[in-house]
Amino acid sequence: MRFFIFCLALFFAALAPRSAPAQPGKVQEVVLDNGLKVLLLESHKSPSVTFQIWYRVGSRNEQDGKSGLSHFLEHMMFKGTDKIAPEEYPRVIAKNGGRSNAFTSSDHTVYFATMSREKIGIAIEMEADRMANARLDGGYFEQEKKVIMEERRLRTEDNPVSALAEVTGAVAYTVHPYRRPVIGWMGDIQSLSREDLQKHYQTYYAPNNAFIVMVGDFSTDEILEKIRAAFGGIPRGPEPPKVEVQEPPQRGERRVSLKKEAELPFLLFYYHAPNLKHPDSFALDLLATILAGGRSSRLYQDLVYQKRIARSVDADYGGLAADATVFSVTAEVMPDKEPLDVERAIGSLLGRVRAEPVSERELEKAKNQIEAAFIFGQDSVFGQAMRVGQYESVAGWRHLEEYIAGIRKVTAADVLRVAKQYLDPDRRTVGTLFPIKEKKQ
Amino acid sequence: MKKFFIALFCLSLVGFGAAASEARLTPARSVLENGLVLLASEERGLPMVTFNLLIRAGSRYDPQGREGLANLTARLLTYGTRSRTALQISETLDFIGATLSAGAGEELASVNLTLLKKDLDVGLNLLAEILTASVFPAEEIGRQKQSVIAAIRAREQEPGSIAQRKFHEALFPQSPYGRPVEGDEKGVARIGRTELVEFYQRYYRPDRAILAVVGDVSHQELKDKLTQALRSWQRGAGAREEAPRVSAGPATVIRIQKNLTQANIVIGHEGVTRGHPDYYVIQVMNYILGGGGFSSRLMDSVRNERGLAYSVYSSFDADKHVGTFQVAMQTKNESAEEAIRIAAEEIRRIREKGVSEDELQAAKDYLIGSFPLRFDTNRRLASFFAQVEFFELGSDYPERYPDLVRAIRREDVLRAAQRYLQPEKLIVVVVANQEKSQPKQ
Numbered sequence: 001m002r003f004f005i006f007c008l009a010l011f012f013a014a015l016a017p018r019s020a021p022a023q024p025g026k027v028q029e030v031v032l033d034n035g036l037k038v039l040l041l042e043s044h045k046s047p048s049v050t051f052q053i054w055y056r057v058g059s060r061n062e063q064d065g066k067s068g069l070s071h072f073l074e075h076m077m078f079k080g081t082d083k084i085a086p087e088e089y090p091r092v093i094a095k096n097g098g099r100s101n102a103f104t105s106s107d108h109t110v111y112f113a114t115m116s117r118e119k120i121g122i123a124i125e126m127e128a129d130r131m132a133n134a135r136l137d138g139g140y141f142e143q144e145k146k147v148i149m150e151e152r153r154l155r156t157e158d159n160p161v162s163a164l165a166e167v168t169g170a171v172a173y174t175v176h177p178y179r180r181p182v183i184g185w186m187g188d189i190q191s192l193s194r195e196d197l198q199k200h201y202q203t204y205y206a207p208n209n210a211f212i213v214m215v216g217d218f219s220t221d222e223i224l225e226k227i228r229a230a231f232g233g234i235p236r237g238p239e240p241p242k243v244e245v246q247e248p249p250q251r252g253e254r255r256v257s258l259k260k261e262a263e264l265p266f267l268l269f270y271y272h273a274p275n276l277k278h279p280d281s282f283a284l285d286l287l288a289t290i291l292a293g294g295r296s297s298r299l300y301q302d303l304v305y306q307k308r309i310a311r312s313v314d315a316d317y318g319g320l321a322a323d324a325t326v327f328s329v330t331a332e333v334m335p336d337k338e339p340l341d342v343e344r345a346i347g348s349l350l351g352r353v354r355a356e357p358v359s360e361r362e363l364e365k366a367k368n369q370i371e372a373a374f375i376f377g378q379d380s381v382f383g384q385a386m387r388v389g390q391y392e393s394v395a396g397w398r399h400l401e402e403y404i405a406g407i408r409k410v411t412a413a414d415v416l417r418v419a420k421q422y423l424d425p426d427r428r429t430v431g432t433l434f435p436i437k438e439k440k441q
Numbered sequence: 442m443k444k445f446f447i448a449l450f451c452l453s454l455v456g457f458g459a460a461a462s463e464a465r466l467t468p469a470r471s472v473l474e475n476g477l478v479l480l481a482s483e484e485r486g487l488p489m490v491t492f493n494l495l496i497r498a499g500s501r502y503d504p505q506g507r508e509g510l511a512n513l514t515a516r517l518l519t520y521g522t523r524s525r526t527a528l529q530i531s532e533t534l535d536f537i538g539a540t541l542s543a544g545a546g547e548e549l550a551s552v553n554l555t556l557l558k559k560d561l562d563v564g565l566n567l568l569a570e571i572l573t574a575s576v577f578p579a580e581e582i583g584r585q586k587q588s589v590i591a592a593i594r595a596r597e598q599e600p601g602s603i604a605q606r607k608f609h610e611a612l613f614p615q616s617p618y619g620r621p622v623e624g625d626e627k628g629v630a631r632i633g634r635t636e637l638v639e640f641y642q643r644y645y646r647p648d649r650a651i652l653a654v655v656g657d658v659s660h661q662e663l664k665d666k667l668t669q670a671l672r673s674w675q676r677g678a679g680a681r682e683e684a685p686r687v688s689a690g691p692a693t694v695i696r697i698q699k700n701l702t703q704a705n706i707v708i709g710h711e712g713v714t715r716g717h718p719d720y721y722v723i724q725v726m727n728y729i730l731g732g733g734g735f736s737s738r739l740m741d742s743v744r745n746e747r748g749l750a751y752s753v754y755s756s757f758d759a760d761k762h763v764g765t766f767q768v769a770m771q772t773k774n775e776s777a778e779e780a781i782r783i784a785a786e787e788i789r790r791i792r793e794k795g796v797s798e799d800e801l802q803a804a805k806d807y808l809i810g811s812f813p814l815r816f817d818t819n820r821r822l823a824s825f826f827a828q829v830e831f832f833e834l835g836s837d838y839p840e841r842y843p844d845l846v847r848a849i850r851r852e853d854v855l856r857a858a859q860r861y862l863q864p865e866k867l868i869v870v871v872v873a874n875q876e877k878s879q880p881k882q
Contacts, residue, residue: 045486046465046817078735087745090735095803097810099734116814146748150703154751154771157702158600261700263598264591295531305528308584311591334587335594365536372538372557378487379818435598438700 027388027397028220034236035208038227039388039397041215043381049120049216050385052112053127054393056211057204059182060106060243060322066196068184070204071104072148073197077111078102079140081133086140089126096122104182107322108393114382117217121226128230131205141194149190152183160262160433161332168431171256172270172326176247206237211392215385247272247324254429262435264311265333267342270326270429273422276319277395282406283414284317284327284422289366290358290415291315291329291349296365298353299329303345309337320390327422339432347425354419357412370407466816466839468653468826469660473668476648476676480826481660484819490561490656492554492568493823495831498644499548500624501617501685501762507632508617509624513585514640515545518552520581523574527581530567539564543571545622548761549831550644555820558657562666569670572645577637589629593621600705601771604872607695608707608767611868614690618763646677653826655819687763692865696879697872704777704873708784709767710866715759715832721845722857723757728804729796729854730787730862731755731768736803738787743770749780757861761832766861774877781869788862795855809843 028040058070080086093100098115100123113123156162166181173179183189212231214223250272273284292299292315303310310331318325329350331342358366377383391400468480500511519541520527534541539556541564552571556564596602606621613619623629654663689711713720724732731739731754743753753770768788772780796804816822829838871878 043486045484046814048814048817087735087741091803094733094736094807094811097807097812097814099811099814114814114817116810119810140745143745143748147744147751150749150772151751153703153773160598261598263594294535296528296535301528305584308587311588311595332595334591365532368536369538375487375489375557376540376555379489379491379820381817438698 029397030224032207032228032232034232034234035206036231036234037211037392038224039211039213039392040218040220040223041213041384041388042218042220043215043378043384044217046381047116047217048114048381049117049214049218050112050114050381051120051123051127052110052213052385052389053131054211054213054389055109055204056107056209056393057109057200057240058105058107059180059184060177061204061240062177062180064180065188066192067180067188068148068182069192069196069200070109071183072145072189072192073136073200074102074104074109074111075144075148076136076141076197077130077134079137079144080135081129082135083129083133084126086137089130092126093123098123106178106182108389110389112382112385120214120218120223124226124230128234131207131210131231132234134201134205136194136197136201138194145189145192148183149186152186152189155183156181157186160258160260160435161266163260164258164266164268164431164433167258168256168268168270168429171254171431172272172429173247176245176323177243178247178321178323178325202237204240206240207231207234208236209240211389213385213389213392215388216381243323250427250429252426256429256431257434258431259434259436261438262433264335265339265342265435266433267331267333267339267346268431269329269346270431271328271422271424272427273317273319273325273327275321275323275325275394276391276399280414280418280421281317281319282403283410283418284319285370286363286366286407286410287353287415287419288315288317288327289369290362291353293366293369298349299331299346302349303331303342307345309334309342309345320394322394339434343430343432350419350423354416354423357416360412363410363412363415367407367410371404374404465822466813466825467836468655470830470836471660471664473647473664473671475671475674476646477667477671477674478651478830479660479664479667480651480653480830481658481663482655482822482826483657483659484655484822485657487819488558488657489819490556490558490564490654490658491819491823492552492564493653493820493827494552494568494572494650495549495827496551496645496650497548498550498640498649499546500620500622501547502640502644503617503624504636506628507624507636508620508628509589509622510632510636510640511550511644512545512622512624513582513589513629513632514637514645515543515550515552516585516589517577517581517637518543518571518575520585521576521578522570523576524570527578533563533567537563541567547618547622553820561658565666565670569667569674573671573674575641577634577641579634582632582634582637586629586632589623590626593623593626593629596621600699600701600703600872601769603697603699604705604707604769604870607697607870607872608709608868609765611690611693611695611870612709612711612765613687613763616687617685618687643677647671647674648676648679651827651830653823653830655823655826685762689866690868692867694869695871696875697870698875699872701872701874702773703771704774704780704871704878705771706777706781707767707769707870708781708867709765710863710868712757712764712766713759713861714762714764716761717759717764719857719861720759722849722853723861725801725804725808725846725849726791726796726854726857726861727755727757727766728808729800730791730858732757733804733807736807738791739768739770739784742783742787743772743780747779747783749776749783753780753784774874777871777873777878778880781871785864785867788864791858792862792864795851795858798851801849801851801854805846805849808846812839812842
């Protein structure tokens, strides 16, 4: 998250909830001798090409006291190599008509550039260079630490809803590293050292711990040649340590409250759920759509439209995660309404979806929504590359090809069963933002 | 949200150039009998169609004392027509997985629709209904007013949004361009059904509208279907509109107290309109100053050298009748004064010393080279076509753009910096914890 353009990436991801190749089998997979996997998907509808490199490292791979390390490293990857001066990377890309950036999540760190077919080789070469030769220049370390602290102030400290999500996540998980924020706790960021970064870089930045995704207007043979030439000579690294922490089952609801200067209360429910490798993932996606997909969805109709107690609602199944994840339900409370009333209304709706099967028409509607979004998602090369990368990162990109068929197979009984199993109040964490009045100076 | 609207125009209009003669950037154009301008481009790669309708019905047409009317009108378009209730509209859209949204900016209202090709007729009929037969049911008006008021409250918890609002108020006092599009709570509460219906009947007219369509459909098919579906949509009275007179407010410093960890800073003054002859040289100058992301001077001096901010940029947002110049950044309260001083220093430096040949070339290379890549989705193409039409840039605009940029010389940039950056007119807005952010006496 080097820059606020990250919002754009989120936006694309949101626009492209299910992007994938139009016909299965169009993604070409090649693994280089050094273990670097390359996933290529030609798409000639526009002249752009997106190049992304995904490192299998994120906050999930961090230790207590060192949170934010992966993200900090992502920033420092822009501080040059022996060939490229500090901060020169984005300038070179821009001079060649391209856009570039990077982001870090719990599971991965991704660097990307979107350029024309003629120019994309420049990004490939520079990316290979910094996989092997990043200097992580100490002369820039302290300034960049300040930048990251400003980033945290911007994203979390002064953003009440983000602050709520952070503290609720820290309670929903007790031992799994997903309890730590990707950007890191402020105290941890402050105490990270350049040696920490170097060690992290040496441990995780190797071809066998990364993969490349490219989507766009290129020819597969031509681009593979470029990738081999640039990355082929980088030696395989030692296997990075595995994360084997398992979150123990939750027995009993947990509650978190955050009191902070804000205008509107906000509610956040986290229910533990498996990731998309589990066969229930399709039914969980449909459940989220039935609850909050569009203005005719259950939560929207009841809370926003009929009762007018919420300004907005959402439900999201976070299946695209390397480990067990959460199904979340959120609501922004209308002015002068009580969070408790909103919580009760949500509880009663979730109770219903756990007690009675959804109608065939409602199920069909949700399937249509997911299928249409899947097609709309292919409109953007960046969005498509994101989705291929997310699937590869979690379960292997081939899962994408089974996605629509998997959705189509789900029955009303399946939705009822997963609702019963996962939307269990004893397995949830409820976070509430209680706005407080501005303290006068 | 309103400033985003302008920002979108600029984002897409700044970056034209390069392979402009491409057919995909030149839509087929026709004017229907009722005056509606139709721009269509076939993109057969995916079975989807995207509509972008712009209509001259923005908040600048709000009557005095009824600020927020244009916004409320746009929002209510999808909440009831002669033949469908709000819920029926939502059900219809959700069942086919289509997305439909309507909103207003200062100059224009817009309607966006994306659907699968197989649902084209359903979508066209619905689009025609909301444009010709919206009924503004009393109950829905109440609902939307509540929702807008909640939005007005919610923006008070977004420091960046407060800073933008205060900046625009000070820059364009007593003008619709200085007001938030949503209006204020009192004004919104006063709006009645009669006013909504009048606004709709007066401004939602085909001869005030531009419809851009990109996707799996031909120009002829669209033209036939729209002529049929919109046959009852009649031209308006057609009275000639006076261009609004806008006079900029004087230099001032505005401090807003909020218990934040960061100061949200906006510094700026009046800019130029989109039609201004110096528009392109100004965009090149601004790219170097602060518009060029990681390639800009502000990014270098504020972020990279001093670690004062995560995000810092400058922009010349140019709309039909007004334009703004601003620098926006966030930094911890304690460094607010330093960040403002450095931004002012960069403004002074570019006015006094101009730019180097390398900087100029890098800016031109980016602006020209990135052009064809910017329109890499149907939605962006549709939005681009509609804007080219609205700003009367001409169908050969994509071909002319690279030359317009290429012709710019260093002395032009210096002249533009001296003329269009006006340090003596700067309005400074600081939303912060004032006790910490103000200079010590």
